[in-house]
Amino acid sequence: MEDTDILIAGGGPVGLMVALELARFGVRAILINDGAETALHPKANAINARSMEHFRRHGIGPTLRAAALPTDYPTDVAYVTRLTGRELARLKMPSSSDAVVESRAGVSPYDCAEPPHRCSQIYLEAILREAAQARPTLDVRFGHRLEEFRRVDGGVVAVIRDLAADNTYEISAAHLVGADGGRSTVRRQLGIRYLGDGGVEREMMGGAMMATLFRAPRDAGWLTIDSAWQYWVVAADLRALLLTVDGADQFTLLTRIPDDVDPETIDDQALINQAAGRPVDAEIILRQPWTAGHELLAESFGGDRVWLVGDAAHLFTPTGGLGMNTGIDDAVNLAWKLAGDVRGWAGPNLLETYEVDRRPVGARNLAFARGFAESIGTFEVDPCVDDDTSKGEAERARLREHLSDHSRREMIIPGIALGVRYEDSVLVWPDGSQKVPDDADAYVPTARPGHRAPHVWLEDGDALCDRFADGFTLLRMDASVDVAPLFVAAGVVELPVALLDLDEAIVQARYEAALALIFPDGHVAWRGDVLPVDCVALIDRVRGA
Numbered sequence: 001m002e003d004t005d006i007l008i009a010g011g012g013p014v015g016l017m018v019a020l021e022l023a024r025f026g027v028r029a030i031l032i033n034d035g036a037e038t039a040l041h042p043k044a045n046a047i048n049a050r051s052m053e054h055f056r057r058h059g060i061g062p063t064l065r066a067a068a069l070p071t072d073y074p075t076d077v078a079y080v081t082r083l084t085g086r087e088l089a090r091l092k093m094p095s096s097s098d099a100v101v102e103s104r105a106g107v108s109p110y111d112c113a114e115p116p117h118r119c120s121q122i123y124l125e126a127i128l129r130e131a132a133q134a135r136p137t138l139d140v141r142f143g144h145r146l147e148e149f150r151r152v153d154g155g156v157v158a159v160i161r162d163l164a165a166d167n168t169y170e171i172s173a174a175h176l177v178g179a180d181g182g183r184s185t186v187r188r189q190l191g192i193r194y195l196g197d198g199g200v201e202r203e204m205m206g207g208a209m210m211a212t213l214f215r216a217p218r219d220a221g222w223l224t225i226d227s228a229w230q231y232w233v234v235a236a237d238l239r240a241l242l243l244t245v246d247g248a249d250q251f252t253l254l255t256r257i258p259d260d261v262d263p264e265t266i267d268d269q270a271l272i273n274q275a276a277g278r279p280v281d282a283e284i285i286l287r288q289p290w291t292a293g294h295e296l297l298a299e300s301f302g303g304d305r306v307w308l309v310g311d312a313a314h315l316f317t318p319t320g321g322l323g324m325n326t327g328i329d330d331a332v333n334l335a336w337k338l339a340g341d342v343r344g345w346a347g348p349n350l351l352e353t354y355e356v357d358r359r360p361v362g363a364r365n366l367a368f369a370r371g372f373a374e375s376i377g378t379f380e381v382d383p384c385v386d387d388d389t390s391k392g393e394a395e396r397a398r399l400r401e402h403l404s405d406h407s408r409r410e411m412i413i414p415g416i417a418l419g420v421r422y423e424d425s426v427l428v429w430p431d432g433s434q435k436v437p438d439d440a441d442a443y444v445p446t447a448r449p450g451h452r453a454p455h456v457w458l459e460d461g462d463a464l465c466d467r468f469a470d471g472f473t474l475l476r477m478d479a480s481v482d483v484a485p486l487f488v489a490a491g492v493v494e495l496p497v498a499l500l501d502l503d504e505a506i507v508q509a510r511y512e513a514a515l516a517l518i519f520p521d522g523h524v525a526w527r528g529d530v531l532p533v534d535c536v537a538l539i540d541r542v543r544g545a
């Protein structure tokens with residue numbers, strides 16, 4: 001029987017991210033994915049700032065920014081009556097290269113090293129897979145399916161089917177990670193249910209939907225609205241979202257379809273024509289019926305060597321672009337704890353904190369996504385919306401006001417991406433500082449323990465997070481402070497900690513302390529002007545002992 005440290009079931013974005021994060025610690029992992037290829041369906045398009053920071057750590061930030069849309073393509077969001085009709089509202093958003101310039105200049109609403117990026121999951125998954133395949137401690141197997149698993153003393157044994165050879169074999173591992181999506185075999189075998197609402201029906205982003213990936217020359221007269229990344233068609237007879245996939249001739253149309261109609265009978269070409277308001281010479285590449293309106297959270301994120309991440313743990317409606325992004329953050333939180341267990345420096349409570357940290361974030365983000373879906377999906381549109389009448393003008397004005405407000409609330413959400421905090425975690429050493437509000441549209445940088453370590457551009461142009469180690473980082477902003485006792489305490493249990501000396505006033509101002517201990521996932525564990533008297537207690541706390 002083959003043996004590894006961690007077995008990952010599922011090679012979507014979240015499973016691949018678990019693998020990459022484990023590779024930071026040199027932990028061996030086998031990732032299996034039943035599909036032979038990465039996603040063909042361009043589901044996620046919005047990669048948030050926090051996911052981008054995580055990807056940056058793996059050196060794939062520039063590759064992602066060069067993928068999909070041209071770097072100077074605007075990522076505006078337009079609301080229209082038809083693709084050849086009137087524009088009702090528009091949220092202007094920077095191109096990928098402008099977003100980076102704004103971030104460097106400190107004028108982005110996203111105070112971070114990597115602003116959000118628009119890139120289809122088709123490109124993202126292929127890039128993540130290539131990165132994972134290049135790591136020597138990872139074994140990535142597409143075309144293999146996890147059929148079942150059993151817990152054994154000190155680990156898990158899983159039965160895997162090689163789908164090309166049509167035979168089964170077994171792998172034993174210290175832990176199994178279920179990153180196997182919404183229909184997760186791992187979750188079902190654990191007997192863990194999703195709680196919440198599934199497929200809540202709305203005019204848009206709730207109930208039966210069709211996703212149609214197609215190719216059409218964009219200058220052929222069917223798309224007369226100025227360039228945008230998203231075009232929301234808001235009409236009495238149709239709700240649809242056209243997404244620009246490559247900035248050239250590839251698009252995805254997400255359309256609300258009647259709940260009682262068999263998706264097989266839906267004519268995708270007719271939907272495209274209806275959205276455009278005229279015939280379109282479209283080549284349909286792929287069609288995928290799907291259901292929007294989910295707000296589902298697994299009742300448990302696992303335990304006892306079997307863990308759930310990503311869609312296996314929570315299922316979102318796509319508004320706000322939070323499904324995959326929440327999963328990427330799950331992956332980062334879980335992986336360092338698994339590494340600690342495999343390497344022997346984890347305390348007995350470390351792995352339990354994965355659910356304690358991440359399940360509330362899942363619930364928080366599901367609630368935000370639902371709010372956005374209610375706002376875009378529950379208003380009526382009068383058939384006069386495209387009329388050259390005062391009634392039509394009044395309807396457009398009404399929609400313009402609602403959509404302008406909605407678009408800002410759904411699309412500019414630094415608080416959701418960067419404001420995640422684990423301040424109630426038993427791993428965190430509280431410092432008695434004031435709580436910071438948790439708002440979707442505002443991010444308040446704070447080094448209060450439990451929060452994401454605030455970003456700073458350093459004098460040499462690096463981002464502070466680029467200097468963080470793969471294990472823990474002790475950030476010292478005053479070189480005269482003695483930190484030796486912390487390294488002695490960490491050395492006893494072989495906890496990996498690196499010292500990062502930075503004598504830059506801006507860093508100290510941001511962290512409001514001379515020292516800060518940073519977890520491997522980039523959240524603050526502890527801060528102070530001198531070390532605590534009992535450094536063994538600090539080290540024990542952050543490793544869950």
Ligand SMILES: Cc1cc2nc3c(=O)[nH]c(=O)nc-3n(C[C@H](O)[C@H](O)[C@H](O)COP(=O)(O)OP(=O)(O)OC[C@H]3O[C@@H](n4cnc5c(N)ncnc54)[C@H](O)[C@@H]3O)c2cc1C
Pocket residue numbers: 009010011012013014015032033034035042043044045046047121144145146147179180181182183184185211254290309310311312318320321322323324325326327
């Ligand atoms: C239309 C649409 C738009 C979206 N837009 C966004 C967005 O903009 N931003 C965002 O963050 N999210 C978005 N999402 C959600 C996002 O696509 C998902 O949250 C994301 O794919 C979840 O990743 P995952 O790795 O957890 O699961 P999946 O992507 O579902 O990957 C699971 C993988 O596991 C494999 N698998 C399943 N069972 C087994 C098994 N037994 N053995 C081996 N392999 C198995 C599957 O084949 C699959 O490859 C969108 C979703 C949709 C439908």
